Amino acid sequence: GQQVMQIPQYQHVQEGEDFTTYCNSSTTLSNIQWYKQRPGGHPVFLIQLVKSGEVKKQKRLTFQFGEAKKNSSLHITATQTTDVGTYFCGQGAQKLVFGQGTRLTINP
């Protein structure tokens, strides 16, 4: 299936700093989903993006889908310790294939 490349693999920030993770594909994606996995937990759905250039916000989280539908980003403004975890993007209309994930750690 199509592969999505996710960067960075790790990100460590001071609490209050912003954080961004990126997903890139060499081919056009039908949709992209974002999930968060807390340490020791299971992935939890955050959002799905379908439209070209789409931007969605959830409180401090901003999700973007590129105009060409080949890339997406998740941006967290003013991180809090509760944001700690691994963020995965995933794509696929039938089966979902995930990127490598970005592990976010935060210094309080």
Add this chain to the structure above:
Amino acid sequence: GAVVSQHPSRVICKSGTSVKIECRSLDFQATTMFWYRQFPKKSLMLMATSNEGSKATYEQGVEKDKFLINHASLTLSTLTVTSAHPEDSSFYICSARASGTGELFFGEGSRLTVL
């Protein structure tokens, strides 16, 4: 929201034995479920798509005789790791889609340790 339950959450077994993991959709019917495997600090690797009433579809490189999948009803899929070896030790997670949104709901995961 939809709930997917997975059991057992942890299992330790001896090398050569078989282990069965159950995945249930508690408040919706799932004609399709997905099984993932996750190594420590790594991504979720799709192993197979479990189809109710028919054979599972395995991803390239996943041994179907090693990882037996049965989806006998619209709310239950099972993954059996046969003749387990230490390299099979991993975190196995199932998921299912509720109709409409395309959102995947994940079970809590099963951590398998093979001694």
